[in-house]
Amino acid sequence: xxxxxxxxxxxxxxxxxxxxxxxxxxxxxxxxxxxxxxxxxxxxxxxxxxxxxxxxxxxxxxxxxxxxxxxxxxxxxxxxxxxxxxxxxxxxxxxxxxxxxxxxxxxxxxxxxxxxxxxxxxxxxxxxxxxxxxxxxxxxxxxxxxxxxxxxxxxxxxxxxxxxxxxxxxxxxxxxxxxxxxxxxxxxxxxxxxxxxxxxxxxxxxxxxxxxxxxxxxxxxxx
Amino acid sequence: xxxxxxxxxxxxxxxxxxxxxxxxxxxxxxxxxxxxxxxxxxxxxxxxxxxxxxxxxxxxxxxxxxxxxxxxxxxxxxxxxxxxxxxxxxxxxxxxxxxxxxxxxxxxxxxxxxxxxxxxxxxxxxxxxxxxxxxxxxxxxxxxxxxxxxxxxxxxxxxxxxxxxxxxxxxxxxxxxxxxxxxxxxxxxxxxxxxxxxxxxxxxxxxxxxxxxxxxxxxxxxx
DNA sequence: ACATATGCGTTGTTATAACAACAGAAATGG
DNA sequence: CCATTTCTGTTGTTATAACAACGCATATGT
Numbered sequence: 001x002x003x004x005x006x007x008x009x010x011x012x013x014x015x016x017x018x019x020x021x022x023x024x025x026x027x028x029x030x031x032x033x034x035x036x037x038x039x040x041x042x043x044x045x046x047x048x049x050x051x052x053x054x055x056x057x058x059x060x061x062x063x064x065x066x067x068x069x070x071x072x073x074x075x076x077x078x079x080x081x082x083x084x085x086x087x088x089x090x091x092x093x094x095x096x097x098x099x100x101x102x103x104x105x106x107x108x109x110x111x112x113x114x115x116x117x118x119x120x121x122x123x124x125x126x127x128x129x130x131x132x133x134x135x136x137x138x139x140x141x142x143x144x145x146x147x148x149x150x151x152x153x154x155x156x157x158x159x160x161x162x163x164x165x166x167x168x169x170x171x172x173x174x175x176x177x178x179x180x181x182x183x184x185x186x187x188x189x190x191x192x193x194x195x196x197x198x199x200x201x202x203x204x205x206x207x208x209x210x211x212x213x214x215x216x217x218x219x220x221x222x223x
Numbered sequence: 224x225x226x227x228x229x230x231x232x233x234x235x236x237x238x239x240x241x242x243x244x245x246x247x248x249x250x251x252x253x254x255x256x257x258x259x260x261x262x263x264x265x266x267x268x269x270x271x272x273x274x275x276x277x278x279x280x281x282x283x284x285x286x287x288x289x290x291x292x293x294x295x296x297x298x299x300x301x302x303x304x305x306x307x308x309x310x311x312x313x314x315x316x317x318x319x320x321x322x323x324x325x326x327x328x329x330x331x332x333x334x335x336x337x338x339x340x341x342x343x344x345x346x347x348x349x350x351x352x353x354x355x356x357x358x359x360x361x362x363x364x365x366x367x368x369x370x371x372x373x374x375x376x377x378x379x380x381x382x383x384x385x386x387x388x389x390x391x392x393x394x395x396x397x398x399x400x401x402x403x404x405x406x407x408x409x410x411x412x413x414x415x416x417x418x419x420x421x422x423x424x425x426x427x428x429x430x431x432x433x434x435x436x437x438x439x440x441x442x443x444x445x446x
Numbered sequence: 447a448c449a450t451a452t453g454c455g456t457t458g459t460t461a462t463a464a465c466a467a468c469a470g471a472a473a474t475g476g
Numbered sequence: 477c478c479a480t481t482t483c484t485g486t487t488g489t490t491a492t493a494a495c496a497a498c499g500c501a502t503a504t505g506t
Binding site: 447448449450451452453454455456457458459460461462463464465466467468469470471472473474475476 | 477478479480481482483484485486487488489490491492493494495496497498499500501502503504505506
Binding site for chain 2: 062070072083084085087088091092094114124125128129131132133135136137138139140142143144145146147149150152167188189190
């Protein structure tokens with residue numbers, strides 16, 4: 001087990017490799033390997049362990065009633081998944097967690113962290129604090145997405161998302177981390193309709209767009 | 224200050240009124256009163272204190288570019304707001320927090336909880352654990368909403384929401400906590416279009432609906 | 447360099463949701 | 477109890493997004 005690697009993750013931030021070694025015992029740490037497309041957690045499962053990706057990567061997917069797959073998120077090395085469900089025992093997963101490549105996962109049972117007095121092991125409290133930070137940040141990401149998809153028009157969603165990016169990057173001139181399909185998925189709209197709306201906004205002089213690079217123009221007064 | 228009241232809240236669960244009294248010092252607790260429509264936190268603010276509603280109630284609202292108000296949530300006595308922002312210092316609020324009636328708020332500065340070693344006060348760890356639970360639950364609520372609004376048709380959103388409710392309530396026969404307008408807001412659709420779709424589904428024998436009481440019929444195979 | 451696969455924009459058609467307006471039912475408040 | 481307000485379903489019209497199909501440009505990989 002690579003304790004040095006773990007000590008650099010957000011979850012174990014502020015703990016030494018030596019401390020981690022003792023903690024892994026409390027957390028009933030178990031490592032497991034998966035092949036590509038293996039399902040790590042199924043929708044409907046109830047879990048008490050979060051997963052940390054040691055190597056490889058996993059996709060968080062949701063299958064709707066008609067069998068359409070929808071990729072909600074991708075989790076890479078050092079990041080965790082299912083931590084929310086692990087913290088709220090009894091909640092059934094709404095998503096599938098699937099290995100997107102050969103992947104090693106470290107499972108950490110959080111029920112001991114939370115239910116038993118958190119002073120049982122003096123490092124527990126640091127871990128819980130880190131979990132809280134991870135949870136709060138995920139919270140903000142979810143809120144942001146709801147915010148950006150609350151408008152009923154594609155243009156409204158784009159303006160919401162793009163101006164947020166501009167504020168966040170501190171410039172009207174920025175690059176987004178999505179391609180068209182991903183942006184369309186994020187905003188829950190059709191890709192071609194999105195492309196169409198973007199070029200319309202381009203023609204109208206609202207924005208200047210090239211691939212995933214944007215420049216906001218007239219909307220300046222909004223701020 | 225009503226310590227007994229506080230000890231019954233989710234945030235202070237598991238602590239005695241006596242303990243709370245000492246903790247409030249660490250948290251720089253401050254109480255403040257507001258009149259109806261007073262703005263407690265403005266969008267754009269950066270905060271380090273969460274708010275707990277002692278009496279009255281607050282609305283979490285978002286104003287979009289064109290000045291449309293959108294009520295995202297309502298927080299009542301014993302519940303907290305802005306805890307996510309308080310836990311992730313430096314993030315600007317995306318929403319306004321507005322008193323929906325005469326309201327008393329208790330502000331608790333979480334920066335001490337998180338940044339300083341959490342063992343500074345032995346009760347801190349319990350509070351952080353409670354915060355983690357609150358955060359994780361809010362997380363699930365947000366995820367659920369994203370999930371239910373990811374379908375592009377009104378019917379798809381309704382089926383997603385209604386079957387989730389059925390599973391959650393453990394019966395095909397259940398009552399929802401929304402009226403039509405609130406359900407429409409939750410699913411980000413137009414109210415009259417929602418009404419329309421519901422009666423269509425009713426006519427088709429998919430569901431049986433009366434006000435906010437529902438009975439799921441043919442969709443049984445989905446489970 | 448070639449063949450293949452992705453990503454992107456464009457167009458036209460179709461389905462569907464938003465919107466506006468209204469009437470009846472239900473709840474609310476004197 | 478009546479008056480008033482809120483809630484709900486219905487309809488028709490209009491705007492708009494989804495969808496399907498295509499061509500071009502840009503990777504990708506061998």
